[in-house]
Amino acid sequence: MVVARTLESKLASLYKAGKIVGGVYIGPGQEAISASIGSCLSWDHDIFSALIRDQAGRTAFGEPILDATRSYLGSAKGPSRGRDGNIHRGRPNSGLPAMISHLGAMVSVVTGMLLARRIKGCLDGVVGAASVGDGASSTGSFHEAMNTAAVERLPLVVVLTNNQFAYSTPTDRQFACKSLVDRAVGYGVPGYEVDGTDLTATLRVISEAVRNAREGGGPQLVVANALRLSGHGEHDDASYVPEQLRKSPLGRDCMEVAEHQLLSTGLITEAELLAWREEATEDVQAAVAQAQQEPAPDPFADDWTVYASKEIATIS
């Protein structure tokens, strides 16, 4: 979480300094939820489709932060080599698919990855998690994917972060049910609701859902409530978020809550927390510096191929 917050603050300031091409999308307020997902999963074993505000989860899962800085800063050595940017990155061969912009579309991809492992006979103990938001839950893709995963009874854990806004659209314009967890019944899957600002709670609930899925309980829908503490992107000032929402318990910063919880239960000390912050700052600086020094993609060096099959690429 600390790493995520530090990295994203740095990215935001780079954006405001004009150093980043394209948009910057960060996830303050959602680190607890995201980190909980990532820490319940294993790199190269489980599957995690991270979405827009999942830096904490990505880091917890195992994605190097250099992937983030390279993608944002346009390094030719980034995971897409400049062909895609910001949060459209992943490592498909290690269980981290790269998202497309169409929300909801990744849930069926994770479903397919799990189905493949079942057919191959290596699904035991594997969980596939997909992160979505309140906005994504309105899409047809989301619906089709949830339904299909439920019919196939695959170990899919969908963590739906309701951060109260899809860009500028508040939840009363997004859905009419009382809570998004009500949909779980419709899909025939277990549903959980949790206070997303509370790290202890999110860890407990998400790990329970993950365990259920791992043990053959089929898809699980976790709805975590929080407030988006940034604009939709760094180009957006979120002036439409009402003040009383910001001041409500929903508007608590999960970082502060987590730090308080960790310190008050004696799990960490002030010194350790400080050391984490310093380490995170150093790691982020190093990752940014490295990415900044790397070359940008060269249109003359890029082979511009779109086909993996050589026999097609050569005649296209």
Next chain:
Amino acid sequence: MGEITYIDAIRDAQHDLLASDDRVFIYGQDVGHFGGAFKATQGLKKLFPDRVLDSPISEDAMIGLAVGAAMEGMRPIVEMQFADFSSVGFNQIVNQAATQFYRTGAPAPITVRLPSGGTPGSGPFHSQMMESVYAYYPGLVILTPATVADAYSMLVAAVALDDPVLYFEHKFLYRWLKADQLNDGQEPLPIGKARVVRAGKHATVVAYSAMVHEALRAADLLASEGWEIEVVDLRSVKPLDTDTVIASVARTGRLLAVGEAFPWGGVTSEVVSRVTSDGFHLLDAPPQRLNSRDTPVPYHPNLWEAHRPTLESIAAAIRNLLQL
């Protein structure tokens, strides 16, 4: 022995693929015990119970699932019940599958089978030819087999490719087109190569899918009038074999591109555009196109027959071309 139909070939290909490659599985509506709306998978679930799976009516999820499975090393074949319904999964095809390799370096070797084209009474939503719409997007391979042998060999080749393939099978050819055997002992032509199915010298007609057969009938009719018409079967729309087409126009000097698709843009435009750019000096007359009318496909057979190119309209178009 006996006759093999076009759909027999498709079924046989899927059978052979399932039998020889554990990574292959078939996913679609009603493909399981029912054997598919057109019986393209008849009997396969019995033989391969874990790899022929019925899906809900969710074309978006079907394709997304296939991409995910392909990322995990599988070779899914997704059957769309009708090509017309693939528009519900359009996003997953053109934005997820088609961009996967380009953006991430991880290939997405899915094969989507799309029953296409009109039959009498099939109406606006069970008749569409959609290859042009998808060919527009980079990253996809678009196939349109016109013969029984190609129906078999191109489906097998499609699954072997490491790229997402849209395999447009023509519904009318399913049971109407028959052959004595699956192949004539010759090496199948590779994907991306067109075939000159009839040699000629007065004009070239480029066609694909079911229209190849109409074009051949038109060529026969013109032969009785003293004209030798060359017919080229594109076989794959993308990549499109410009070389073969241009070589043909070099022989004949006249071009008519025929398609059952709607007239705006599309395959016939692409053919004419390429020949005009790369082979302008070979043309003795302006190149022509013949497509369906610019309306949704009508339901009543009287209207339907007048909506699409027919033997008569192709022959008329060729005669017109010869007189230019």
Next chain:
Amino acid sequence: MPEVPILMPQLGESIAEATIIRLNVKIGDQVIADQEVIEVETNKATMGVTTLCKGTVQELLVEEGVSYPVGTVLGLLDVTDEEAERTGVQGSNQPANPDSSAASEPTEEPRPHFATPEGGAHEPRAVEPSIRGLAVPAGMKGAHYLSPRMKARMDELGLRGADISAIVGSGAGGRVTVEDLEQFLEYIDSWPHSQASPMRLSVADSMRRSWTRPLASVGRPVALDKLLSYRRSLDPKPPLTIFLLRAFGKALAEEPATAGYLIGEQIVHPRALDIGVAVQVEDGVLVPVLRNVDGRTIEELMDEYQELIRKARERRVPEGNTGGGIATVTNFGTFGLMWGTPIPLPSETLILGMGAGTKKPVWSEDEGVFIPVTEADLVLTFDHRVVDGGGAGMLLNRLNELLQEPDSL
């Protein structure tokens, strides 16, 4: 009594035929409308074939266990006129069913698009192409339109428009198609032919280019006696053409615009009066140019003139005397020709030609008799865009005046 057919229906997408499982009626049975009279099986399902209306089974044309294509007439019902009208089916003139494997339908029934491979005549329907191809462009109708392939082929063979003017075109508007060309070439190939010399080709190109302008010719007779006697008085005797050259130069010096050259909307005036002389050589014509003709005397011109004629005959005209002339003189009288319509060089507006001199009786008003006069015709061919008949005529008259005073040249 009218007959109504029982037809094999279209039983599903892409179904082309079905097998008769059971005939539920026999000939003579009374049936009602929508009664299932025959059971058929496709590879998907078993279905029933129903009657269109009430009637009596008159004929059953099919057998159990056999497959028939969609649209086949399976049987016939005898019906009343009211029933026939109610169902909108035409009555008695049904075509007889051929044997079981062929398709056969009454005329109203929509038939499957592709005829069955075994046959069954498919009546042509007038269907128009959805795209109307553009014919040869409207402004290009006729023999002038050359397709890109024509142009490429002509380029390849070194042919020009004039070369193919002998071909009758079979294309739209009478245009010459590549096929016409190839046939023509095959045809002439069978005739004896030889390679044209480079000189021939050079002249051909030059004349072709010149001929793109509207050229006209005017002429008048000129009395040569004074010139001839003056010439005899000189030693050495200058060739006749030199006097013509000098006179031409002098006349043009007085009116240089006559020799102006039109390019677009500009008339380019001559800078210097350089005039060429046409020399017939083997298989062609060369035109060496004498510079500054009006500024030099006959004596000054003579040596260079002789030299150039000689060199031209050897085809070794020096570079300094090649091109750049503003007009040409051609004395075709040396061949015994009386008159002609010479063609100027493509870079020139005027060419002056002279025919052979002959003694003619010319009426003399003064003396009241015909007196012998040696006359020759002078012809001036001009680019009518720059010069009109009047201007040309005035130039010729001036030339005549000058030639009557040969010592002034």
